Amino acid sequence: MSTKTDSAKWAAEREEKLAKARESLDAGLRALVTGEDWKRTLNGLAILGPLSISRLSFTNILLLLLQRPDATYAATFEGWKKVGRSVRKGERGAVIRAPWFRKAKGDAKDEPTDGTGDESNPQEKRRVGGMRPLHLFALQQTDGAELPRVSCQDVTGPEAFERSVEVMRDVALTIPGSPVSSVTLRAHSAELGDRPGVRGWFDRSTREIVVFTNDRDRPAIFRTLCHEVAHSLLHGLDDHHSSPEREVEAESTAYVVCHALGLDTGSYSFPYVATWSTGLESKSPTEAVEASGARILSAARTILAALAPQEDEARLMDAAA
DSSP states (O other): OOOHHHHHHHHHHHHHHHHHHHHHHHHHHHTOOSHHHHHHHHHHHTOOSTTBGGGSOHHHHHHHHHHOTTOSBEEOHHHHHHTTEEEOTTOOOEEEEEEEEOOOTTSSOOEEOOSOOOTTSGGGGSOEEEEEEEEEEEGGGEEESOOOOOOOOOOSSHHHHHHHHHHHHHHHHTSTTOOOSEEEEEOOOGGGTOOTTOOEEEETTTTEEEEEOTTOOHHHHHHHHHHHHHHHHHHSSOOOSOHHHHHHHHHHHHHHHHHHTTOOOTTOOOOOTHHHHSSOTTOOHHHHHHHHHHHHHHHHHHHHHHHSOOTTHHHHHHHHO
16 A cells, blocks of 8 residues: 555656656757757657657657667557567666646546647647656567558659649648648749749748749659648748748758658758757747747648558557557
């Protein structure tokens, strides 16, 4: 039988673990210096599958990668058992920060979550009751049944490309608040006033997305379309972000989507993090990076959910916790 002393000790240990996790997170955010540092973090957001680490919140993805840089798929001890795998003896779990939410009046009890921060989950919309440390184990720490293979949609073939463009058009045209009225792929034209060297644009005033197709292959056109749709998702109704911040967020979202779909992302480059995360009156650099990461992850999830819906996702998500 537990005593008040045991409960107090457990609570103190919990708070200590949470404090250490927050310290590690802040240190990890400060350690994101170069564009390559940022790109490695984005790779964690680009892993498809219901047990992928991309289902976690941005801060928990970063926390997990700080402890397990090789992590791609992760779940709790019991979560792995539910999908036919077991954690090897002696393995230590990585600690993330997971909220628990208060049940509505009349419900049986309060329940924890798996730390995903998924706003589409009704449980996530309830009032936060507090935070708790949650231990996750990477796939590399387990043995057992093979995970279901995650298929990626090919967007480079002629028919697949046309379908993907239509999906992206639908994503843009159905954004709440209607920041986009049209999505057009066409040739660059000086007669129409198109600026030289521009690959595409999203105009908030006219609510138009235009992507130029001159002398460009389908993957390149798709990458630009992802960038402009990301702008409309992230900044279509909100113009308080700085220009460098907006560009990094849109380009990062496009990178995550393209990387997840298996497209060549070698040409992507990002500026030093300090060039877009500093000088913001309302946020410190670490707060800016944390907020941008969360927005990028949300936008990428929206696009990927439309382009590459995963079978059995709900079943395996329930098993992951």
